[in-house]
Every structure is written in C-alpha cells, then in structure tokens.
Amino acid sequence: MADGWLKVATEVDGAVRLQAGGHWDARNVTRLDQHLRGLQPTNGAAVILDLAQVERLDTAGAWLLYRTRRQVRARGGQADYAGLTPAHEAMLDQVAANDRPVEMEPPRQPALLAVLGRVGDGTVDVMIEARQQIGFLGLLLVTLAGTLRHPRRLRLVPLVYHMEKVGFNALPIVGLISFLIGVVLAYQGAAQLQRFGAEIFVVNLIAVSVLREIAILLTAIVVAGRSGSAFTAEIGSMVVNEEVDAMRTLGLDPMEVLVLPRVLALVLTLPLLAFFADMMGLFGGMLMCWGVLEISPALFLERLQDAVSPWSFWVGIIKAPFFAFLIAMVGCLEGLRVTRSAESVGQQTTRSVVTGIFLVIVVDAMFSIFFAAVGV
Amino acid sequence: MAEPQDPIIRVRGLRTQFGDQVVHQDLDLDVRGGEILGIVGGSGTGKSVLLRTIIGLNRPAAGRIEVFGKDLAAVTPAERLAVEQRWGVLFQDGALFSSLTVAQNIEVPMKEHLDMPARLRDEIAALKIAMVGLPPEAGSKYPSELSGGMRKRAGLARSLALDPDLIFLDEPTSGLDPIGAANFDQLIRRLQINLGLTVFMVTHDLDSLHAICDRIALLAEKHILVIGRMADMLRHEHPWVHEYFHGPRARAARPNNEEAGG
Ligand SMILES: Nc1ncnc2c1ncn2[C@@H]1O[C@H](COP(=O)(O)OP(=O)(O)OP(=O)(O)O)[C@@H](O)[C@H]1O
Numbered sequence: 142m143a144d145g146w147l148k149v150a151t152e153v154d155g156a157v158r159l160q161a162g163g164h165w166d167a168r169n170v171t172r173l174d175q176h177l178r179g180l181q182p183t184n185g186a187a188v189i190l191d192l193a194q195v196e197r198l199d200t201a202g203a204w205l206l207y208r209t210r211r212q213v214r215a216r217g218g219q220a221d222y223a224g225l226t227p228a229h230e231a232m233l234d235q236v237a238a239n240d241r242p243v244e245m246e247p248p249r250q251p252a253l254l255a256v257l258g259r260v261g262d263g264t265v266d267v268m269i270e271a272r273q274q275i276g277f278l279g280l281l282l283v284t285l286a287g288t289l290r291h292p293r294r295l296r297l298v299p300l301v302y303h304m305e306k307v308g309f310n311a312l313p314i315v316g317l318i319s320f321l322i323g324v325v326l327a328y329q330g331a332a333q334l335q336r337f338g339a340e341i342f343v344v345n346l347i348a349v350s351v352l353r354e355i356a357i358l359l360t361a362i363v364v365a366g367r368s369g370s371a372f373t374a375e376i377g378s379m380v381v382n383e384e385v386d387a388m389r390t391l392g393l394d395p396m397e398v399l400v401l402p403r404v405l406a407l408v409l410t411l412p413l414l415a416f417f418a419d420m421m422g423l424f425g426g427m428l429m430c431w432g433v434l435e436i437s438p439a440l441f442l443e444r445l446q447d448a449v450s451p452w453s454f455w456v457g458i459i460k461a462p463f464f465a466f467l468i469a470m471v472g473c474l475e476g477l478r479v480t481r482s483a484e485s486v487g488q489q490t491t492r493s494v495v496t497g498i499f500l501v502i503v504v505d506a507m508f509s510i511f512f513a514a515v516g517v
Numbered sequence: 518m519a520e521p522q523d524p525i526i527r528v529r530g531l532r533t534q535f536g537d538q539v540v541h542q543d544l545d546l547d548v549r550g551g552e553i554l555g556i557v558g559g560s561g562t563g564k565s566v567l568l569r570t571i572i573g574l575n576r577p578a579a580g581r582i583e584v585f586g587k588d589l590a591a592v593t594p595a596e597r598l599a600v601e602q603r604w605g606v607l608f609q610d611g612a613l614f615s616s617l618t619v620a621q622n623i624e625v626p627m628k629e630h631l632d633m634p635a636r637l638r639d640e641i642a643a644l645k646i647a648m649v650g651l652p653p654e655a656g657s658k659y660p661s662e663l664s665g666g667m668r669k670r671a672g673l674a675r676s677l678a679l680d681p682d683l684i685f686l687d688e689p690t691s692g693l694d695p696i697g698a699a700n701f702d703q704l705i706r707r708l709q710i711n712l713g714l715t716v717f718m719v720t721h722d723l724d725s726l727h728a729i730c731d732r733i734a735l736l737a738e739k740h741i742l743v744i745g746r747m748a749d750m751l752r753h754e755h756p757w758v759h760e761y762f763h764g765p766r767a768r769a770a771r772p773n774n775e776e777a778g779g
C-alpha cells in the first residue's frame with residue numbers, strides 16, 4: 142500500500158516549506174500525525190503547505206493539513222497552501238467548513254461526587270420503582286375487574302399460549318428439581334434421625350417441608366427465572382421497537398393485550414406446577430426411603446397419611462397464586478419500564494428476576510407468620 | 518466521466534432465495550469505479566437483499582460476485598478483511614451500536630483497523646460528525662436519544678470513518694428533511710469527486726436520482742431490467758419504468774433542462 146510522506150525544508154526567504162506527497166489518507170495519517178506534532182513551532186516564519194505531490198487526499202489527510210495551517214495561524218504565523226489541484230482545494234474547503242467543536246463524551250463528574258450520585262440515584266430509583274409497583278398493581282386490578290365485568294375482552298388465545306409456555310413447558314425442570322430435593326431431604330434426614338433410631342420420622346420431615354415450603358418456593362424461583370425474565374424481555378423488546386406505542390395509538394391497551402394474559406396464565410398455572418412439584422418431591426423422598434432406609438412405599442404412604450394434615454398441603458398451594466401474581470406483575474412492569482435501548486432490556490430483565498425472587502421470599506415469610514398466628 | 522476500466526463490483530448470474538421465494542434470478546450488474554449508481558425498484562423487489570448479498574451478509578443460491586476484482590466467496594479471511602476496510606455501509610435505519618455514543622460509534626472502525634492515537638481519532642470523528650450535518654451536541658448522545666434522521670446521519674458518518682473507496686447506502690435520504698437530503702446529496706457528490714468514491718445507492722428519492730446519480734439501475738422482475746443514464750430512463754418504454762419516471766412526483770422532481778431531453 143502506498144505511503145504518504147512529509148518533507149520539511151527552509152526556503153531562502155526563511156519560510157518553512159512542508160512538502161507533502163503520496164497518499165494522505167486514513168491509512169497513513171497516524172504516522173503523518175506524529176511527524177507533524179513532532180515539528181517545532183516556527184516563530185514568525187511563514188509556513189507553506191505544499192501539496193503538489195499529493196496523489197491521494199481524503200478527509201483524514203486533509204484534516205491534518207488544515208489543522209497544521211490553523212495551528213500556525215493561531216500562533217500569529219502565516220500559513221498557506223501551495224500546489225493545490227481543484228480537487229484538493231475542494232476537499233480542504235470541505236474540512237474547513239466542518240471544523241467546529243463537537244461534544245464527544247457525556248459530561249463527567251468527579252469520582253466522589255459520582256459515587257454519591259449513584260447511591261442517591263439508586264435510592265431514588267428504588268422508591269420510584271416501589272411507587273410504580275403499587276401503581277401498576279392498582280392498574281392491573283382495575284384492568285382485571287374490567288375484564289371480569291366484560292369477560293369477552295379477555296384474550297383467550299394468548300392466555301392459552303402463555304399457559305403452555307409458562308406452565309406446561311416448565312414441567313420437566315420443575316419436576317426434576319423437586320424430585321432431587323426430595324431425594325436430598327430423605328438422605329440428609331435419614332442420616333440424622335437414624336442416630337436416634339427414629340428413621341420413620343423421615344417421612345414427616347419430607348412431607349412437611351416439601352408440602353409447606355420447599356416445593357412451592359423452588360417452583361416460584363424457577364418460574365421467576367424462566368418466565369418472569371421472559372415476560373420482561375418480550376415486552377421490553379416491544380418497547381424498544383415502539384410496538385407498545387403503536388399499540389396505544391391503535392386503541393389497544395397494553396395492560397389488556399400484553400400484561401393481563403401473562404399474569405392470568407401464571408396465576409392459573411403456578412398452583413398446578415406447585416402440585417406437580419409436591420408429588421415429585423414426595424416421590425423422590427419415597428424412593429430414597431425405600432432404597433436407603435428400607436421403608437417400603439406402602440409404609441411410606443401409610444405414614445404420610447398420619448404425618449400430615451390436609452392443611453400442610455393447602456398451605457403450600459394457597460401461596461402459589463400470590464407468588465405467581467407477584468412474579469408476573471414484576472416481569473411485566475419491568476418490561477414496560479425499558480427505555481429505547483437494547484442495553485436497558487438486559488438491565489430490566491436482571492432486575493425483574495431479582496425483584497421477583499425477593500418479593501416471593503418476603504411474602505413467603507409473611508405467610509409463615511400468618512399461618513403461625515392462625516395455627517395451621 | 519469514469520474512464521473505461523474493470524468494474525468495482527461485478528455480479529453475474531446471481532440468484533438469491535428465501536425458502537421457495539426467489540428474490541433474484543440471473544441478475545447481472547456492473548458498477549464502474551468512481552460512479553454513483555442509484556438502484557431503484559418497487560418495495561420488496563429485493564434492493565436491500567441485493568445490497569446485503571453483495572456485502573456478504575446473505576449467501577447467494579447461485580452466481581458470482583466480485584468486489585475490487587475479488588470473488589468474495591473464495592477469498593481468505595485476511596483478504597476479505599482488507600476488502601471490508603475499503604467499503605463502508607449505511608443500513609436502512611442506521612444500525613448504530615446502541616451501547617455506544619455517536620462519537621464512539623464512529624471511532625469503532627478506526628479503533629479496530631487503524632492504529633490511531635485517541636486524540637487524532639477524536640478529531641477525525643468530530644470532523645465526520647460535522648460533515649454529515651449533525652449538531653455539535655450529538656457526538657456525546659446515545660442512539661436511543663436521536664431522531665431517525667439523526668441516526669441515519671450518524672450511520673453515514675460511521676460508514677465514512679475509514680474514508681472508504683466504495684460505499685453502500687440503503688435509502689440514505691429517506692427520513693431526512695429536504696434541506697438535509699439536498700446537503701446529503703451534495704456531500705456524497707463532493708466525496709465522490711474528491712476521493713474517486715464509488716457509490717452504490719438504493720434510493721426512492723427522485724431528487725437524488727436527478728441530482729447526483731451517474732447511472733440508474735432499475736430492479737424489477739427479479740433482475741436488473743434497465744441500467745443507464747437518467748435520459749435513457751426517461752425514454753424507456755416499459756410501463757413500470759415509464760410510470761416511475763413520468764409519474765406526478767417524477768415530474769415535480771425533474772429539473773427543467775431534462776424536460777426537453779425527455
Ligand atoms: N431474511 C429474510 N427472510 C425471508 N425473506 C426475506 C428476508 N429478507 C428479505 N426477504 C424478502 O425479500 C424480498 C425483498 O426484500 P427487500 O428488503 O430487499 O426489499 P426492498 O426492495 O429493499 O424494499 P424496500 O424498498 O421496501 O426497502 C421481500 O419480499 C422480503 O419479504
């Protein structure tokens with residue numbers, strides 16, 4: 142590839158002649174730039190920028206020449222081009238016409254201030270988010286009430302579609318996790334209880350912990366990771382594409398079209414998933430008891446009936462629709478909070494999963510207190 | 518104006534298809550060095566697909582494409598990279614990287630391909646920003662904070678970052694205001710004169726076609742139906758061509774001097 146070059150010569154009258162030649166283009170400017178910056182400022186002497194031997198001049202090369210002339214002139218010196226062809230002249234004119242200050246970076250703050258600013262922003266953001274969640278909850282309930290009054294407005298096809306996606310398609314992973322947890326509980330419980338000769342109580346341990354807490358909690362966490370994030374990403378990409386805005390202008394209510402089917406789908410399917418998780422957890426525990434403790438399945442089932450009241454089962458299942466509502470609501474809200482960039486979709490998706498799981502656990506604790514108080 | 522020489526882009530017997538839908542069939546096209554070629558055609562005739570196929574984003578089902586004399590299907594990755602540095606592409610809606618500011622977007626190719634110091638990079642990026650007519654405060658903005666027309670200009674600035682020999686423009690003036698569009702035409706013209714730039718431009722803008730295109734290629738019926746100067750287009754008999762260049766909008770856009778010739 143052809144090179145660009147620069148020669149410096151002093152004329153008889155004391156003027157400095159910068160003779161440029163070859164290819165003054167983007168590929169060569171790095172070297173030429175160093176060369177030019179390395180030149181000593183000439184005090185008072187006139188500078189001639191001689192382009193007679195330049196074969197190729199692009200905007201980058203023209204910029205260097207123009208910048209040199211500007212610098213010399215700014216110091217009060219005299220600088221002129223020489224040997225210009227009309228094409229070079231046009232190029233240099235174009236560069237000159239576009240020399241103006243441009244803001245290159247968003248304004249920066251001092252580090253300490255920036256840290257404080259971020260803490261403040263974060264705090265305010267949490268407050269805003271909490272307020273938005275409450276507002277969104279209200280909006281969602283109003284939409285729900287409206288739909289209950291006019292059931293025809295309910296969008297059945299999306300509802301069924303989302304039920305399949307969040308419910309049916311989650312069966313394998315939810316089942317597998319619950320089964321394994323049942324196995325682990327049985328194994329760990331057996332190791333401890335065997336020391337007291339109380340192996341048979343493993344059944345109580347498994348039944349109560351799986352039915353009341355573990356199955357539903359794990360299911361909710363898996364679903365928050367699987368479906369809460371999917372809701373946010375789907376709705377968020379639609380916001381980026383201005384699809385949600387388009388929907389509004391077409392008289393479609395995003396709450397009704399996007400949010401309600403997702404929330405209802407999850408509220409309807411999470412209890413079923415929780416039931417499935419219960420069964421798989423017990424099944425895992427039962428297999429383990431049989432293999433390790435020689436408690437036969439028949440004995441296990443008999444013991445199970447004595448050990449748990451129906452309430453143990455219902456305590457788990459009752460929580461499911463509440464958890465589902467929280468996860469779906471947070472997922473949809475974070476999706477709608479996406480701004481018009483791809484990056485924000487990622488941020489809000491992370492947020493939706495974290496907030497969803499956090500709220501599920503907080504509400505689970507509240508349920509525990511409530512159930513303890515009412516004595517079930 | 519371009520002296521006879523090997524074409525910069527040579528397409529022979531191109532066929533592209535998506536599933537069963539054949540978009541191009543037996544398409545031949547030569548783009549000469551130093552010319553501004555306007556590609557016109559109805560919506561959905563495959564102008565964007567042709568552009569994407571030439572730059573290698575779409576794999577043709579059959580045919581041969583040479584750019585700068587190299588068959589892009591058969592080059593080594595290093596050769597391909599060298600070719601890619603010699604062209605710039607402006608996509609139909611800018612295609613800026615959303616996590617970078619406009620200035621950073623323009624600096625991406627410079628950073629990637631040229632070993633430039635940051636200061637010079639900033640200077641040249643600022644120059645490009647001014648050149649495409651973006652306001653000074655645009656440099657520090659993110660694409661999501663820009664209007665559609667501004668995104669397009671920023672995309673153009675990025676495609677010009679390396680001062681390429683060949684640029685591909687997909688509907689560059691759509692979404693620009695008329696003054697901006699005219700400035701844009703002039704900018705392209707000037708770059709083309711000063712740099713010997715070759716321009717492959719998909720456009721619906723009749724003003725651009727009149728103002729700056731050396732030749733026009735009309736894509737219809739899955740191939741290049743006609744290619745030639747504006748005067749040839751105006752004389753052409755094909756009904757669609759006639760409608761395109763003699764419709765009400767075409768009459769409004771046509772400068773008076775060409776009226777006589779038509
Ligand atoms: N990725 C793709 N998959 C399937 N079909 C495609 C794909 N991209 C384009 N097409 C089809 O190819 C045809 C040509 O599309 P193209 O985008 O090239 O149109 P165009 O001429 O650029 O139109 P416009 O003027 O509206 O931009 C269209 O029928 C389109 O449906």
Ligand SMILES: [Mg+2]
Nearest residue numbers: 564565609687
């Ligand atoms: Mg197109």
